Amino acid sequence: MQTLINSEPVISIQNLDHYFGKGQLRKQVLFDINLEINAGEIIIMTGPSGSGKTTLLTLVGGLRSAQSGSLKILGRELCGASPEKLTQARRHHGYIFQAHNLHNSLTALQNVRMGLELHWEISPEEMQSRSAKMLEHVGLGNRLNYYPDDLSGGQKQRVAIARALVSNPKIVLADEPTAALDKKSGRDVVDLMQRLAKEQGCTILLVTHDNRILDIADRIVYMEDGRLANNPNVAVANG
Amino acid sequence: MVGKTRPYLTRYNSPTPLFFPLCVLCVSVVRLKNSSLKEDYHMTNLIQQLRRRTPLGWLQLSREKSRLLVAISGIAFADVLIFMQLGFQSALYDSNTRLHRSLEADIILISPQARNWQGLSTFSRRRLYQAEDIAGVKSADPMYVNIINWKNPETRDQRQVQVIGFDPDRPAFNLPEVNQQLDKLKLPDTVLFDRGARGEYKEVITQVEQGKSVTTEIERRTVTVGGLFKVGASFGADGSLITSDQNFLRLFPKREAASVSLGLIRVEPGYDPKQVAAALKSHLSDDVRVLTKEEFINFEVNWWQSNSPIGFIFNLGVAMGFVVGVIIVYQVLSTDVNAHMKEYATFKAMGYRNIYLLGVVFEEAIILALLGFIPGSLLPLGLYRLTRNATNLPLYMTMARAVTVLIMTIIMCTISGAIATRKLQSADPADMF
Numbered sequence: 001m002q003t004l005i006n007s008e009p010v011i012s013i014q015n016l017d018h019y020f021g022k023g024q025l026r027k028q029v030l031f032d033i034n035l036e037i038n039a040g041e042i043i044i045m046t047g048p049s050g051s052g053k054t055t056l057l058t059l060v061g062g063l064r065s066a067q068s069g070s071l072k073i074l075g076r077e078l079c080g081a082s083p084e085k086l087t088q089a090r091r092h093h094g095y096i097f098q099a100h101n102l103h104n105s106l107t108a109l110q111n112v113r114m115g116l117e118l119h120w121e122i123s124p125e126e127m128q129s130r131s132a133k134m135l136e137h138v139g140l141g142n143r144l145n146y147y148p149d150d151l152s153g154g155q156k157q158r159v160a161i162a163r164a165l166v167s168n169p170k171i172v173l174a175d176e177p178t179a180a181l182d183k184k185s186g187r188d189v190v191d192l193m194q195r196l197a198k199e200q201g202c203t204i205l206l207v208t209h210d211n212r213i214l215d216i217a218d219r220i221v222y223m224e225d226g227r228l229a230n231n232p233n234v235a236v237a238n239g
Numbered sequence: 240m241v242g243k244t245r246p247y248l249t250r251y252n253s254p255t256p257l258f259f260p261l262c263v264l265c266v267s268v269v270r271l272k273n274s275s276l277k278e279d280y281h282m283t284n285l286i287q288q289l290r291r292r293t294p295l296g297w298l299q300l301s302r303e304k305s306r307l308l309v310a311i312s313g314i315a316f317a318d319v320l321i322f323m324q325l326g327f328q329s330a331l332y333d334s335n336t337r338l339h340r341s342l343e344a345d346i347i348l349i350s351p352q353a354r355n356w357q358g359l360s361t362f363s364r365r366r367l368y369q370a371e372d373i374a375g376v377k378s379a380d381p382m383y384v385n386i387i388n389w390k391n392p393e394t395r396d397q398r399q400v401q402v403i404g405f406d407p408d409r410p411a412f413n414l415p416e417v418n419q420q421l422d423k424l425k426l427p428d429t430v431l432f433d434r435g436a437r438g439e440y441k442e443v444i445t446q447v448e449q450g451k452s453v454t455t456e457i458e459r460r461t462v463t464v465g466g467l468f469k470v471g472a473s474f475g476a477d478g479s480l481i482t483s484d485q486n487f488l489r490l491f492p493k494r495e496a497a498s499v500s501l502g503l504i505r506v507e508p509g510y511d512p513k514q515v516a517a518a519l520k521s522h523l524s525d526d527v528r529v530l531t532k533e534e535f536i537n538f539e540v541n542w543w544q545s546n547s548p549i550g551f552i553f554n555l556g557v558a559m560g561f562v563v564g565v566i567i568v569y570q571v572l573s574t575d576v577n578a579h580m581k582e583y584a585t586f587k588a589m590g591y592r593n594i595y596l597l598g599v600v601f602e603e604a605i606i607l608a609l610l611g612f613i614p615g616s617l618l619p620l621g622l623y624r625l626t627r628n629a630t631n632l633p634l635y636m637t638m639a640r641a642v643t644v645l646i647m648t649i650i651m652c653t654i655s656g657a658i659a660t661r662k663l664q665s666a667d668p669a670d671m672f
Binding site: 058064088091097103105106114117118122 | 291292293295298299301302303579581582584585586587588589590591592668669
């Protein structure tokens with residue numbers, strides 16, 4: 001991990017403001033966000049509902065276009081970027097959602113493979129073997145050809161993690177990945193994320209309400225009313 | 240579990256045989272739209288791209304078996320409708336030109352008033368004598384045609400038939416059956432009957448075949464059915480009677496021998512009918528029309544195409560089948576798009592473009608078109624046969640029609656796909672978190 005930390009942060013946010021709505025209904029949801037995340041760090045973002053955590057996550061992930069300030073992801077400025085540029089940027093991220101969002105017409109293996117298909121340098125054979133290996137990695141080596149309907153909640157989330165990580169993304173963004181899981185499955189999932197992140201050297205930005213998983217974080221940032229409090233103690237105290 | 244976990248490679252290496260050409264089709268469409276975004280695709284390794292692409296559309300369709308079945312039967316239904324309409328339409332044209340085709344003539348003279356075979360009007364027989372002056376004309380013979388009510392010898396019901404009269408010494412048809420029985424026509428009030436006529440004539444036909452004489456009544460004259468021939472029913476006439484010109488004039492006392500319906504001109508060997516026809520046109524006055532046999536057949540077809548409502552009705556039927564197909568496929572595709580909105584938004588979040596999702600919908604559309612076309616083209620084979628037996632209309636499947644309907648089906652499904660994709664725009668990845 002030490003080798004990966006260099007001078008250039010993978011996520012660099014400066015003076016980021018964000019608004020929803022137009023005209024009279026225009027409402028500011030993010031206020032002067034400043035955050036730097038270095039390669040290989042696991043950051044947990046926590047805070048009450050409606051504080052703007054998810055909005056920040058979608059901006060970082062290129063799912064929304066940033067309006068003002070500076071948002072540099074992997075050295076690319078995403079503030080005011082075109083939809084095409086955002087689409088390109090998304091290909092370098094892995095996403096883990098609260099719901100697994102697996103395609104129910106695809107097997108576990110096919111779902112994971114979808115995470116590789118956008119990377120044109122990878123051959124079909126390699127996609128196949130990498131997807132299978134990734135599923136073995138998350139402990140589903142014997143469930144390759146199962147459809148999501150035939151998997152448990154925890155297993156589905158592990159497939160989703162495999163899909164997010166199979167292309168070795170530099171950044172993984174996760175929104176409440178344990179919310180739909182029981183205590184043990186949730187623990188397994190975050191342990192898995194932590195282990196894989198360390199192996200692949202990727203940066204994880206994780207939004208959660210779940211206090212049980214805060215211990216995997218290298219750093220905890222707390223958000224309230226659209227402002228960031230860069231103090232883990234606050235977060236833990238509030239949790 | 241053992242049954243379920245097949246070796247993972249097989250699932251990709253053995254896609255349905257259909258799938259490959261489909262993908263070429265739909266991806267190349269996508270490719271055209273996407274050609275400016277060069278970094279993803281290169282035309283040269285298209286095949287390779289296809290090999291690596293997950294056949295998402297096919298997988299989505301095949302996972303929802305009942306939805307697939309509904310879609311396929313919907314398309315098949317639309318195709319059957321279209322096939323039947325097109326079949327009837329061409330049967331109409333074919334059946335109405337069967338007599339034309341069997342005329343023993345190279346050039347035909349008709350009245351300028353003539354509309355079609357059933358409405359030939361008449362012109363002066365003198366034109367035929369004049370025609371014989373032209374070099375290359377071997378013979379010019381009159382033919383008389385008219386519609387009449389006769390009593391079905393079996394049921395004694397009034398039925399409309401067309402009566403064709405010509406000089407039995409000069410065969411007018413290239414129908415061997417007719418030419419062998421020309422002697423019978425010389426007997427008074429004797430006719431040959433079309434065994435392909437529409438209606439209840441089974442017993443009459445058997446009796447005549449057995450050599451028994453069958454008599455019936457036309458305009459209070461007793462007429463004997465002396466023999467049989469086969470041309471078949473048409474839309475314009477349920478059946479035909481062939482008789483001598485003398486008998487014809489007896490049946491139609493108001494018709495004169497000097498006013499003929501058709502002039503049959505045979506050309507001397509070595510002369511081009513087209514050139515002879517041109518010479519005839521300039522030689523004869525405007526009260527007669529000169530057509531080659533081919534032109535005469537087209538004349539009949541054109542009439543039915545443009546002047547009768549029948550062509551319009553069948554085209555409307557085709558259009559309705561098409562619209563029914565569009566609606567059914569649209570319903571199926573839009574349900575499918577709605578059901579996968581979340582997954583599509585996820586794919587967008589992962590960096591897939593809108594165009595990729597459009598490709599999936601069009602892939603589905605084309606798979607549906609091809610799968611629906613299979614039952615949609617097999618069913619009409621049976622229905623054509625059924626109709627042939629019931630109506631004696633020459634209803635046959637042709638390659639050209641099958642290709643036409645296949646193309647129509649693909650267009651139909653593509654239109655449905657295009658409407659169904661409007662919803663894709665609203666798959667917003669930002670809503671996923």
